[in-house]
Amino acid sequence: MKRYVGRRILLLIPTLFGMSILTFGVSNLTPGDPAFTFASRLANRPATPDEVAQAREDLGLEGGLVTRYVRWAGNAVQGDLGISFSTRLPVRPELVQAAKFTLQLAIPAALLALLIAVPTGVVSAVRRNRPADQVLRVLSLAGASMPSFWLALLLVVLLAVNYSLLPAAGRAGTESYVLPIVTLALAPAAVLARFTRSAVLETLTTEYVVAARAKGAGEAVVVVRHALRNALVPLVTAVGNSLGHLVGGAAVVETVFVWPGIGRLMVEAILQRDYPVIAGIVLYSGAVFAVISLVVDLLYAVIDPRIRVGSDA
Amino acid sequence: MSYVRKVGLVLVLAMVAVACGGGGDGDGGGQAAQPAANQEITVGAGDDQYVREGSSANLAVQPVNANIAETLTYLSPTYEVRPLLAERWEFRAPNTWRFHLRPGVRFHDGQPLNAQAVKATLFDRVAQQRGGGTIKAGPSSAVVVDDLTIDFTPTAPNYRVPEQVVHPSNVVYAPGSDPGNRPIGTGPFRFVEYQPKERLVVERNPDYWGDEAKLSRITFRFYPDANARRLALEAGDVDIILGVSGPDVKGLKSRGFEVPTSPVGSYEAMYANIHGAPPHDILQDNAVRTAISMAIDRRELVENVLEGQATADQTMIPPTALGRHRSKITGSPFDPARARTLLDNAGWRPGADGIREKNGRKLTLQLVSGFGGAEIHRPIPTYLQSQLRNVGIGIDVVERPDSASYQSLIDSGSGDLFLERGSQNDANVGFLPVLLFYTGGSGASAQYTKLFAPGPRFDEIIGPSVTEPDADKAQSIVADAMHQIIDVDHVVIPLAGLFQIYGAKKTVQGFTPHPSFISLRWDGVSLASGR
Numbered sequence: 001m002k003r004y005v006g007r008r009i010l011l012l013i014p015t016l017f018g019m020s021i022l023t024f025g026v027s028n029l030t031p032g033d034p035a036f037t038f039a040s041r042l043a044n045r046p047a048t049p050d051e052v053a054q055a056r057e058d059l060g061l062e063g064g065l066v067t068r069y070v071r072w073a074g075n076a077v078q079g080d081l082g083i084s085f086s087t088r089l090p091v092r093p094e095l096v097q098a099a100k101f102t103l104q105l106a107i108p109a110a111l112l113a114l115l116i117a118v119p120t121g122v123v124s125a126v127r128r129n130r131p132a133d134q135v136l137r138v139l140s141l142a143g144a145s146m147p148s149f150w151l152a153l154l155l156v157v158l159l160a161v162n163y164s165l166l167p168a169a170g171r172a173g174t175e176s177y178v179l180p181i182v183t184l185a186l187a188p189a190a191v192l193a194r195f196t197r198s199a200v201l202e203t204l205t206t207e208y209v210v211a212a213r214a215k216g217a218g219e220a221v222v223v224v225r226h227a228l229r230n231a232l233v234p235l236v237t238a239v240g241n242s243l244g245h246l247v248g249g250a251a252v253v254e255t256v257f258v259w260p261g262i263g264r265l266m267v268e269a270i271l272q273r274d275y276p277v278i279a280g281i282v283l284y285s286g287a288v289f290a291v292i293s294l295v296v297d298l299l300y301a302v303i304d305p306r307i308r309v310g311s312d313a
Numbered sequence: 314m315s316y317v318r319k320v321g322l323v324l325v326l327a328m329v330a331v332a333c334g335g336g337g338d339g340d341g342g343g344q345a346a347q348p349a350a351n352q353e354i355t356v357g358a359g360d361d362q363y364v365r366e367g368s369s370a371n372l373a374v375q376p377v378n379a380n381i382a383e384t385l386t387y388l389s390p391t392y393e394v395r396p397l398l399a400e401r402w403e404f405r406a407p408n409t410w411r412f413h414l415r416p417g418v419r420f421h422d423g424q425p426l427n428a429q430a431v432k433a434t435l436f437d438r439v440a441q442q443r444g445g446g447t448i449k450a451g452p453s454s455a456v457v458v459d460d461l462t463i464d465f466t467p468t469a470p471n472y473r474v475p476e477q478v479v480h481p482s483n484v485v486y487a488p489g490s491d492p493g494n495r496p497i498g499t500g501p502f503r504f505v506e507y508q509p510k511e512r513l514v515v516e517r518n519p520d521y522w523g524d525e526a527k528l529s530r531i532t533f534r535f536y537p538d539a540n541a542r543r544l545a546l547e548a549g550d551v552d553i554i555l556g557v558s559g560p561d562v563k564g565l566k567s568r569g570f571e572v573p574t575s576p577v578g579s580y581e582a583m584y585a586n587i588h589g590a591p592p593h594d595i596l597q598d599n600a601v602r603t604a605i606s607m608a609i610d611r612r613e614l615v616e617n618v619l620e621g622q623a624t625a626d627q628t629m630i631p632p633t634a635l636g637r638h639r640s641k642i643t644g645s646p647f648d649p650a651r652a653r654t655l656l657d658n659a660g661w662r663p664g665a666d667g668i669r670e671k672n673g674r675k676l677t678l679q680l681v682s683g684f685g686g687a688e689i690h691r692p693i694p695t696y697l698q699s700q701l702r703n704v705g706i707g708i709d710v711v712e713r714p715d716s717a718s719y720q721s722l723i724d725s726g727s728g729d730l731f732l733e734r735g736s737q738n739d740a741n742v743g744f745l746p747v748l749l750f751y752t753g754g755s756g757a758s759a760q761y762t763k764l765f766a767p768g769p770r771f772d773e774i775i776g777p778s779v780t781e782p783d784a785d786k787a788q789s790i791v792a793d794a795m796h797q798i799i800d801v802d803h804v805v806i807p808l809a810g811l812f813q814i815y816g817a818k819k820t821v822q823g824f825t826p827h828p829s830f831i832s833l834r835w836d837g838v839s840l841a842s843g844r
Binding site: 030036043044048050257268271 | 536541736
C-alpha cells in the first residue's frame with residue numbers, strides 16, 4: 001500500500017510538470033498583452049507607451065517565453081509561484097487564501113449533496129417506477145440540468161431580495177454561507193442521486209440480495225447492508241469527481257455570490273491575463289484532482305475487501 | 314391526499330412565493346434627514362482592482378476612492394479644477410508650476426502636510442515611473458520653496474499639470490506610509506481594514522482640515538458582477554451601488570430606489586481604421602466614413618437601445634469639459650438619404666442582396682467590439698448592423714470578451730471599425746486625443762495612431778494644446794481638433810455620451826454623482842434617520 005501511494009505521488013510530478021508547460025504556453029499565447037492590460041487598468045484608459053514599457057519591466061515580461069518559463073518553473077519547485085500581475089503580491093499566499101475560502105464552501109456542499117443524494121437515490125431505487133420514484137427522478141433531472149447561475153439568482157431573488165432572510169452575496173457571518181452552499185450542492189446532489197439509484201437498482205437484482213431476502217432479512221437491512229454497500233464503489237468514483245470540481249473552484253457560483261475563492265480568482269486572472277495566477281491555479285487544480293483520485297482508489301479497498309490496491313496479484 | 318399531490322402542492326406554493334414575494338421598497342420612506350453621530354453605510358463597489366506593491370500601489374485610492382488620500386487639486390463633477398491640498402497655483406515661465414499648499418493640514422498619523430511631504434510622496438514617487446508619468450516628473454522636477462510652497466518643473470513642456478494632478482493616481486501620502494497595505498493621507502476618512510476581494514472599511518477622520526464627514530464609517534464591498542451588485546442593493550445588504558447598467562434603471566426606480574446620474578463623462582464611439590491594408594482598407598475613403606456617421610439615428614439609439622440612459626452628444630470629450638467651446642463640434646445629422654447619395658457618388662452601388670458593391674467588392678465592414686469586454690457594449694453592435702444595412706453597408710460584428718484580446722486586434726489592424734467606451738478622468742481635455750490620434754509627439758499610443766491618426770491637419774491643430782498655459786485656450790484648441798476628427802475627417806464616429814449611474818436607498822442623502830467615479834467624494838453623504 002505504501003509503495004502504491006508513493007508511486008502515485010511520484011507520478012504527480014511529471015503530471016504537474018506537463019500541466020505547467022501547457023498552461024504557461026497556452027496562457028502566454030492567448031491574444032492580449034498583459035503589460036498593456038495592467039497599465040490600462042491602472043490608468044483607466046488605453047496606456048501610454050511609457051506606461052506599457054514600465055509595466056512590462058515591473059511584471060517581468062521581458063525575455064522570451066522559454067526563458068520566462070524556466071525562471072518561473074525554477075522558482076515554482078521551490079514553492080515560489082511568482083508575483084501576481086494584478087495585485088503585485090506573491091501568488092502562493094493569494095492562492096492559499098482563496099483555496100481556504102473555496103474549501104469553506106466545497107466541503108459542506110459535498111456533504112450536503114451526499115445527504116440529499118444517497119437517501120433520494122435509495123428511495124428512488126426501492127420504489128422504482130412508483131410515484132415517489134417518478135417525482136424524484138424529475139427533480140434530480142431538473143437539478144442536474146439547471147444552470148448554477150440561474151439557480152443562484154433564483155435563490156437570491158427569493159430568499160434575499162423578496163424575504164430578506166439571507167444576504168444576497170458576500171462573506172459576512174454564518175448566514176452568508178447558506179445560499180452558496182445550497183447552490184453548489186444541488187447539481188452534484190442531483191447527479192449523485194441518479195448514480196445512487198442506478199447503482200442500488202443493479203445490486204437489488206443480484207443473487208446475494210435475493211439470498212438475504214430469502215433468509216428473512218428485513219427490507220432496511222437488505223437495502224442498507226447488502227444493496228447500498230455494494231453500490232458504493234461506483235458512487236465513490238462519482239463523489240470524487242464532484243468533489244474535485246467543487247474544491248477546484250466554482251467560478252460561476254463564486255462570482256455570483258462574491259465569494260473570494262479559487263473560481264473567482266481564476267476568472268479575474270484570465271480577464272487580466274495574470275499568467276502567474278493562472279498557472280498557480282491550474283497546478284492547484286491538477287494536484288487536487290490527483291489527490292482526490294488517489295483517495296478514491298484507496299477507498300475502493302476499504303469499501304470492497306475484494307479489491308487490493310497496489311497488489312500485483 | 315396522495316404523495317404526488319402533496320409534492321405538487323409544495324412546488325406550486327414555492328412558485329407562488331417567488332411570484333408574489335414582497336418587493337423591496339428601497340427602504341425608501343422618504344424619511345427626514347437627521348444625520349446622527351454614528352452613521353454607517355455600505356457601498357457596493359465593482360471589482361477589487363487595487364495594486365498592493367510597487368510604485369503603482371493604490372489601495373483605497375483607485376478605482377474605488379475611499380477619500381483617505383487627497384490630491385493637490387480636485388476634479389469637480391463639471392470638470393472644473395478646484396483647490397484641494399493646494400489652495401492656489403500659478404504658472405511661472407518657461408515651464409514651472411508653483412503650488413501653494415493649504416496650511417494647517419495634517420495626515421492621519423499627525424504629521425503635517427508640507428512641501429517636503431508633497432515632493433517625496435507625490436512628485437518624487439511619480440518620477441520613479443518610466444517617462445515620469447503623464448505629468449513628466451523627473452528626479453529634480455520638484456523643488457521645495459518653503460514649508461508650504463513647492464515648484465514643479467516637468468522634464469518636457471507640460472502646461473496641463475494642475476488639470477492632470479486631479480487624478481487620484483497623484484494623491485499625497487504621509488511620508489513613511491505604506492500605500493499598498495495601510496495608506497495614510499489627509500482625507501476625510503482614514504483606513505480601518507481591508508480584506509482582499511471582499512471589503513474595505515474606512516472611518517471618519519475627526520481632525521479633517523475641512524468640514525468633518527457626516528458618515529462615521531463606510532464599508533466598501535466588492536461585487537464584480539453588476540447583477541449581484543444590484544441584488545445586494547435590493548436585498549438591503551448595501552446602501553448605495555456604483556455602476557448601474559442602463560437596463561436596470563427602471564427596475565430600481567420602480568422598487569423605490571434612487572438612481573442618481575452624473576453629467577456625461579464617458580462616451581461610446583467607433584474609431585475608423587483609415588490606414589488599413591486589404592481587406593480593411595475601405596475606410597480610407599472619407600465618403601464612406603461620412604455616410605456611416607450620417608446613417609446612424611443616435612436619438613433612437615439613446616431612447617430605445619440605451620433606454621434613455623445616455624445623450625446623443627457627438628463628442629468623445631464630455632461637453633462640460635470643453636466649456637464654452639463645446640459647440641464647435643457639430644456632429645453628423647441623421648440623414649440616410651444623404652448617406653446613400655455619398656455612397657452612390659463614391660461608386661458603391663446596391664447589390665442584389667442590398668449590400669453595396671464596387672468593382673466586385675462588397676461594402677462589408679468588420680466592427681470590432683470588446684474594449685472593456687464585449688458585454689458592456691451590447692446591443693449597440695446589433696443596432697449599428699441594422700442601421701447601416703439600411704444604407705447598404707454590411708457589418709460583421711467581431712466580439713472579444715476582454716480588453717486584452719480586443720487590443721490584440723488593434724495591434725494587428727484586424728478590423729474596420731472599433732467600438733470603444735472611454736471616460737474623462739481628469740481635466741486635461743487634450744490627453745485622450747493626443748494619446749490616441751496625435752503623431753507629432755512621443756506620448757501617443759503607436760497601436761492606435763497606426764490605425765486611426767487622421768494626419769498633419771489634426772496634428773497641427775492639437776499640438777499646441779500641451780503647451781498652452783491658458784486652460785480656456787487649451788479647451789478651444791481641443792474643441793477645434795475634435796471638430797476636425799469628428800466633423801471633417803470622420804475618423805471618430807461618436808454614438809452617445811454616457812452618464813455614470815448609481816443606485817441608492819432613499820435614506821442616502823447628500824450623494825453627488827460624479828462622471829468620473831474615481832473622483833467621488835463621500836464626506837457630504839449622510840443617512841436619514843429611521844434607517
